[in-house]
Amino acid sequence: MTKLTMKDIARLANVSQPTVSRVINGNKAVNEDIAKKVMKVIEEVGYIPNKAAQTLKKSSSHIIGVCVTEVYNPYFVELIETLEAECRKIGYNILLHNSKHNPITEWESIQNFLARQVDGLILVPASDYNMQRISELSTPSVIITQNKPQLDSIGLNHLQAGKIVVESFIRAGHKKFGFIGTEIDEKFLGFDGSLRENGFTFDKRNYVRLEVTSIDNFLMRRDIEKYFTEVGRPDFTCAFAANDIMALEFMKAAQERNIRIPEDISLVGFDDTYLAKIMGISSIHQPIEEMVKMTIEILQNRIEHEVSSTPVTIQLEPMLIERNSSRWKRID
Amino acid sequence: MTKLTMKDIARLANVSQPTVSRVINGNKAVNEDIAKKVMKVIEEVGYIPNKAAQTLKKSSSHIIGVCVTEVYNPYFVELIETLEAECRKIGYNILLHNSKHNPITEWESIQNFLARQVDGLILVPASDYNMQRISELSTPSVIITQNKPQLDSIGLNHLQAGKIVVESFIRAGHKKFGFIGTEIDEKFLGFDGSLRENGFTFDKRNYVRLEVTSIDNFLMRRDIEKYFTEVGRPDFTCAFAANDIMALEFMKAAQERNIRIPEDISLVGFDDTYLAKIMGISSIHQPIEEMVKMTIEILQNRIEHEVSSTPVTIQLEPMLIERNSSRWKRID
DNA sequence: CTGTTAGCGCGTTCAT
DNA sequence: ATGAACGCGCTAACAG
Numbered sequence: 001m002t003k004l005t006m007k008d009i010a011r012l013a014n015v016s017q018p019t020v021s022r023v024i025n026g027n028k029a030v031n032e033d034i035a036k037k038v039m040k041v042i043e044e045v046g047y048i049p050n051k052a053a054q055t056l057k058k059s060s061s062h063i064i065g066v067c068v069t070e071v072y073n074p075y076f077v078e079l080i081e082t083l084e085a086e087c088r089k090i091g092y093n094i095l096l097h098n099s100k101h102n103p104i105t106e107w108e109s110i111q112n113f114l115a116r117q118v119d120g121l122i123l124v125p126a127s128d129y130n131m132q133r134i135s136e137l138s139t140p141s142v143i144i145t146q147n148k149p150q151l152d153s154i155g156l157n158h159l160q161a162g163k164i165v166v167e168s169f170i171r172a173g174h175k176k177f178g179f180i181g182t183e184i185d186e187k188f189l190g191f192d193g194s195l196r197e198n199g200f201t202f203d204k205r206n207y208v209r210l211e212v213t214s215i216d217n218f219l220m221r222r223d224i225e226k227y228f229t230e231v232g233r234p235d236f237t238c239a240f241a242a243n244d245i246m247a248l249e250f251m252k253a254a255q256e257r258n259i260r261i262p263e264d265i266s267l268v269g270f271d272d273t274y275l276a277k278i279m280g281i282s283s284i285h286q287p288i289e290e291m292v293k294m295t296i297e298i299l300q301n302r303i304e305h306e307v308s309s310t311p312v313t314i315q316l317e318p319m320l321i322e323r324n325s326s327r328w329k330r331i332d
Numbered sequence: 333m334t335k336l337t338m339k340d341i342a343r344l345a346n347v348s349q350p351t352v353s354r355v356i357n358g359n360k361a362v363n364e365d366i367a368k369k370v371m372k373v374i375e376e377v378g379y380i381p382n383k384a385a386q387t388l389k390k391s392s393s394h395i396i397g398v399c400v401t402e403v404y405n406p407y408f409v410e411l412i413e414t415l416e417a418e419c420r421k422i423g424y425n426i427l428l429h430n431s432k433h434n435p436i437t438e439w440e441s442i443q444n445f446l447a448r449q450v451d452g453l454i455l456v457p458a459s460d461y462n463m464q465r466i467s468e469l470s471t472p473s474v475i476i477t478q479n480k481p482q483l484d485s486i487g488l489n490h491l492q493a494g495k496i497v498v499e500s501f502i503r504a505g506h507k508k509f510g511f512i513g514t515e516i517d518e519k520f521l522g523f524d525g526s527l528r529e530n531g532f533t534f535d536k537r538n539y540v541r542l543e544v545t546s547i548d549n550f551l552m553r554r555d556i557e558k559y560f561t562e563v564g565r566p567d568f569t570c571a572f573a574a575n576d577i578m579a580l581e582f583m584k585a586a587q588e589r590n591i592r593i594p595e596d597i598s599l600v601g602f603d604d605t606y607l608a609k610i611m612g613i614s615s616i617h618q619p620i621e622e623m624v625k626m627t628i629e630i631l632q633n634r635i636e637h638e639v640s641s642t643p644v645t646i647q648l649e650p651m652l653i654e655r656n657s658s659r660w661k662r663i664d
Numbered sequence: 665c666t667g668t669t670a671g672c673g674c675g676t677t678c679a680t
Numbered sequence: 681a682t683g684a685a686c687g688c689g690c691t692a693a694c695a696g
Contacts (some may be wrong), residue, residue, distance in 0.1 A: 001469065003391070003470065005672090005673055005674085006673065006674065007673080015676085015682080016682065016683045016684080017673090018675075018682075018683065019418075019681090019682060019683075021675060021676085022675095022681095025675080029681060029682090030681065030682080031681060031682085032673065034681085034682090042550045046445055048389070048446050048447045049447060049614075049673085049674075050449060050672090050673050050674070051390040051447045051448050051449070052385075052393065052448070052449050052672090052673080052674095052689090053384075053389035053672075053673035053674040053675090053676060054673085055384035055674095055688095056382070056384045056385050056388050056674075056687095056688050056689065056690085057673080057674050057687085057688055058671080058674090058675075058688085059335070059669090059688075061384065067683090071412075071413055072409075074406070074409075077403050077406075078408055079404075081403055081430065081687090083431065084429075084430065091443065093427065093448075094428070095427065096416075096426070096428050098413065098416065111380055114380050114426065115381060115382065115383045116383045116384070116425075117383070117384050118434065119670080124686090138334065138335065144644060144666080162676085167458050172365075215604065217606040217609050217610060217673050220608075245564050247609060249610060251608055252611070252612075256339050261672095266463075274404075274548065275550040276552075277549045277550075278549055278580060278581060278584055280582070280584075304694085325390075337689055337690085338690065339689080339690090347666080348665070348666070348667045348668080349667090349689090349690085350666080350668085350669095350690090350691080350692085351665090351666065351667075352694090353690065353691060354665095354666090354691095357691080361665060361666085361667080362665070363665060363666085363684080366665090366666090381689085381690075382688090382689050382690070384688090384689080384690090385672090385688075385689035385690040385691090386689085386690060387672095387690095388672050388673065388674090388688090388689080388690075388692050389671085389672050389689080389690050389692085390672085390690090390691070391672075391673095399673090598691065
């Protein structure tokens, strides 16, 4: 079966090609009987309009380009799934790329999106590197999970997240604090800042540092093992991990050294993914659905109304979900 | 910055539009100086060719449509990531859909792929429902993870996987066998068949059955809880789970009831995902990279040579990776 | 080597 | 209400 075009349908239905176009696009100005006949032919032969031609003609593809930084973390998978579902509801498809935290790759992806005539971009940014030129694009874009001044963005208050965790640790009687992550980000700054506010200081040796490039099981485990080898038994009684995977990896590595969670070390993760739920790890909840819905609303607005006013910045508040990994009162 | 076309570049470089096209497509029959000038202009203004127009002209989009059944299982995430990486290497993008085990959704996705002029399809089938009409498409397609007679397919020998697991259980001294899954599939048939061959029978009450629709943490857990509530302490000393998530959920639910893994119940999962690695769950390894590479090779062949010979069927052999969840000799 | 011409499949005037 | 004609941006065939 060779590809059919509108012309073929027109011939089969004894009408002109524009009439077929009108029928397909629900143009009312067309005789009902003719419309029915055309529809019948379309059904019979299984004709599907060529979106490349439609895109070319309307300079709109009904595709949203999405670029995330990783998919190892189930949080992003859930994010993508929700994005896809919500986009589908309003008639958009998603073109998905993975920058793997690499700004060069991110920019290549964006070029590709533009070449494919996407109507909008949704980005989990790999770094600040591309933000400026993204803001200069004629294609509207929204940053998700983080806030960036130059662009429409919708993120979580990471500073506040760090603070919430510190406060819960302090309430539970902890005095020595650990952090598990890849970099000095806002989560850490909130964590560190809140410690100071409460009269504590963060001991740098309690930073379990993973490489940004350690985004698989083997590499993360290696970094954590390295920490234990260098430091021995950790000098903290509670720890905040930058995401649930890190929390889980740390928990397993600790348990193998007979460090009990939460008795010896209380643990809080980030993202509140299914991993945290299954494993009973406390975690900072990110309201994915809310974020996604707002993101798409903003984007759709930009696409349809093209109002290039000042960037919209929305910041959602984090919530700590307490589970067994941190349900422990410290008495000493 | 409004969208630029080849015509604009041509004007800026004082050449004709087809010359720009030649330069971009690396056509050698073009004066070097002119080529350089054109390239310079392209660089300066940041021109990107319109792929919708290219697609329309060449009736080839350089897109592969991929439709999977779920993304909750990290196995599929890894599969998708590998597919994307391999496709990118040969200049293809991926359009990703999720059928959520629904054949209707699957067919809609395929229609969408065809509308977008994809050059090929890669499918994790939702059921046999669409196989026939997929085989009648003019767009080449390959089924991955399972074997289907009508189509090119590359899968794992699931029967053999069930058999391997049974044999390892028997060697460890087990006599009462459990299965955790959603349906009577080949894994189960291999498991059950091998039990018979070895003089055992599978007790239906030892089937921990999850709904096909239970593809998230909450629902799977509910199904497993239901099993424990109905059956009480399971009457098996070893169990084979249809995937790693199920294995993990079962493990956690069991442990909460003071059933020890592996001492009381030895456990083997399926897919050998990072979950199994982190949690020390034995699992059947699926050679993702090998599968993906072969899939793409077959597809590329079909796309380029269009040889519609008989379907290619490749079946890879499973391998059991033993970890702590089943390292236990049963003596009774 | 380069420019002119045509046409991919569709939506959109403009006539009728 | 319908058809003829045009053009979206690009590649390919053909002249010159």
